Amino acid sequence: MVRRNPLLMSALAAATLGCGDLAPTNPDPSLSAARGVNGQPAVVRMMDACDPATFAGVPGGCQRNGGVTFETFIAQLTRTQRAPSWRFAPEDLFLTEGADFVAVNVGGEVHTFTEVEQFGGGIVPDLNQLSGLTTVAPECQALVGADFIPPGGTVEDEAEEPGDEHYQCCIHPWMQTTVHVGGTD
Numbered sequence: 001m002v003r004r005n006p007l008l009m010s011a012l013a014a015a016t017l018g019c020g021d022l023a024p025t026n027p028d029p030s031l032s033a034a035r036g037v038n039g040q041p042a043v044v045r046m047m048d049a050c051d052p053a054t055f056a057g058v059p060g061g062c063q064r065n066g067g068v069t070f071e072t073f074i075a076q077l078t079r080t081q082r083a084p085s086w087r088f089a090p091e092d093l094f095l096t097e098g099a100d101f102v103a104v105n106v107g108g109e110v111h112t113f114t115e116v117e118q119f120g121g122g123i124v125p126d127l128n129q130l131s132g133l134t135t136v137a138p139e140c141q142a143l144v145g146a147d148f149i150p151p152g153g154t155v156e157d158e159a160e161e162p163g164d165e166h167y168q169c170c171i172h173p174w175m176q177t178t179v180h181v182g183g184t185d
Contacts, residue, residue, distance in 0.1 A: 044177055063109075065108070081132045088167070101157055103156075105151050105153045122169065
């Protein structure tokens, strides 16, 4: 039997309020093809491996069978400050200035793909504690409904200027990627 932490469950509920009516956003293919990699935008995959039966009490639940139980998820976080199947892939993306990229939620849970100045904690205090990311990224405190990306959803962005751009999930804050943007020389 899986025991759920009621504080964690209520924090997850608060974090995902209003997410149920979100529809996937499809990127504009003409814009993507204009500046993407080989005519296509680069892709960052938002991944998880939730088990629908044991994540049923998590707001939004789990929309695909990844096989990792909620109990195992919490045990991994407790032991290593990460749940390895919850990640962005790749963790480092190398693009030229002006290139488009798309973040695609291929997992079973809702995620965010939030640009932050510095990586930090997210909007679920218990997950912040378990992941050791106790200083919340300010950008995570300013989320709106459209920032929550449901399974199958996408969001498009552009590598705007040379330097590093940091993105994280504000629900699962160890999910991080850095977009390294080079000039167009």
